[in-house]
Amino acid sequence: MIRAVIFDIDGTLVDTVDMHAEAWQRAFREVGKELGFQAVRDQIGKGGDQLLPVFLSESEVDEFGEELTKRRGDLYQSEYMHKAKPFPMVRELFERIRADGKQIALASSAPEEELEFYKKLTNIADLLEDATSADDAEKSKPEPDIFEAAVSKLEGIEANDCIVIGDTPYDAIAAGRAGIKTIGVLCGGFPENSLAESGCIEIYQDPADLLARYEQSAIKRGDASAQWRAV
Numbered sequence: 001m002i003r004a005v006i007f008d009i010d011g012t013l014v015d016t017v018d019m020h021a022e023a024w025q026r027a028f029r030e031v032g033k034e035l036g037f038q039a040v041r042d043q044i045g046k047g048g049d050q051l052l053p054v055f056l057s058e059s060e061v062d063e064f065g066e067e068l069t070k071r072r073g074d075l076y077q078s079e080y081m082h083k084a085k086p087f088p089m090v091r092e093l094f095e096r097i098r099a100d101g102k103q104i105a106l107a108s109s110a111p112e113e114e115l116e117f118y119k120k121l122t123n124i125a126d127l128l129e130d131a132t133s134a135d136d137a138e139k140s141k142p143e144p145d146i147f148e149a150a151v152s153k154l155e156g157i158e159a160n161d162c163i164v165i166g167d168t169p170y171d172a173i174a175a176g177r178a179g180i181k182t183i184g185v186l187c188g189g190f191p192e193n194s195l196a197e198s199g200c201i202e203i204y205q206d207p208a209d210l211l212a213r214y215e216q217s218a219i220k221r222g223d224a225s226a227q228w229r230a231v
Contacts, residue, residue, distance in 0.1 A: 002222045003161040004103040004129070006150045006180070009110060009118050011045065011167035011188025013090050013207065018189075019080040020044045027072035028055065031064055041189070045168030047109040047140025048072070073111065081114060086122045087187050089208035094127040096214055103157065106131035107150040107164070109140040129154055141170040144178035151178070163218060165210070169198035183218060185210065 011017040021041035028035050035055060043051045048069035052061050097104055104127055108115055112133045119125040130153035137145035151159050159179035164171060167188025175182045176199045184200035185207065186192060195203050202218055204210040214220055 001161065002102065002163050002219055004105065004151075004154050004157045004163075005097050005219060006105045006107045006147060006162055006164045006175075008045075008164070008166035008168070008171050009106055009108040009115070011190075012087075012165060012171075012185055013122050013124075014084050014086050014118055015187070016080075016084045017041065017044050017167075019083065020076060023072050023076040023080055024051070026075055027068050030071060031068055045141060045166075045170040045188070045190075047134065047137075050140050050142065050170075077113065081117060084118070084121060087206050087208065089211050090122045091124055091127070093207045093211040093214075094124050096211060097219060098127055100220065102219070103129040103154050105129050105150045105154055107146045108132065109134050109137060109146055111135075141168075142173035142177070144174050147175050147178040147180055151180075167195075169194050172198035172200050175199070181218070183210070 007013060010020060018041065021037060021044050024040050025035055025037055033055060043054055052065045052069065056065060094104055106115070106128060108131070110133060112135060115131055115133045119131070130150070132146055132149045132153065136149040139145050147164060151157060151162060162180045164175040164180050164182040165185065166172060166175070166182055167185050168190050172182040172184065172195060182200045184195035184203040185205065186203065187206035192203055204213065210217060
């Protein structure tokens with residue numbers, strides 16, 4: 001029985017994936033790494049600990065990986081974050097879930113400052129049971145740490161009581177490793193087949209689409225045992 005819903009943020013609740021990719025691309029350029037935008041975008045959803053080894057050697061990660069990650073964060077917060085926009089009907093979806101008596105948590109690898117900004121931007125802070133940030137996980141997605149941390153903050157809730165909503169295959173993989181099923185949304189720009197192959201049991205366009213078809217969703221049914229199905 002699903003008793004709690006855990007949401008990813010970037011690309012799921014707020015339209016930020018392209019901006020994160022551009023900030024990473026610029027940061028890499030500053031250390032002499034010219035990377036294609038799509039190549040970087042395909043990795044968004046991972047934290048720096050998982051993203052850097054895709055493009056850097058082990059020695060490069062050791063030499064300037066931490067500095068590069070910090071630079072990316074500074075660029076994003078100073079030049080991009082204030083441009084972020086929430087996807088439509090986020091608060092309304094959260095209100096519907098809460099009306100069903102289910103708890104809601106956020107599971108993000110974003111720094112605490114970004115997390116607080118997104119809570120205000122989406123106007124959902126009063127509907128949350130709790131939220132995780134980069135400080136709560138040793139490793140980022142697709143490792144399960146962030147979802148395990150979110151579950152641990154929900155009183156009386158186990159992994160099999162939860163379902164994750166996310167936009168990337170890394171969300172679904174990480175959730176699966178934590179013993180949680182995932183509903184995918186396409187608003188982050190990842191292909192439907194990629195989400196399905198990574199373990200999403202249902203796929204919707206965005207939060208508004210999930211709200212519109214909430215009655216037939218796994219959240220409402222209270223059943224996350226099914227394999228992927230078209231909705």
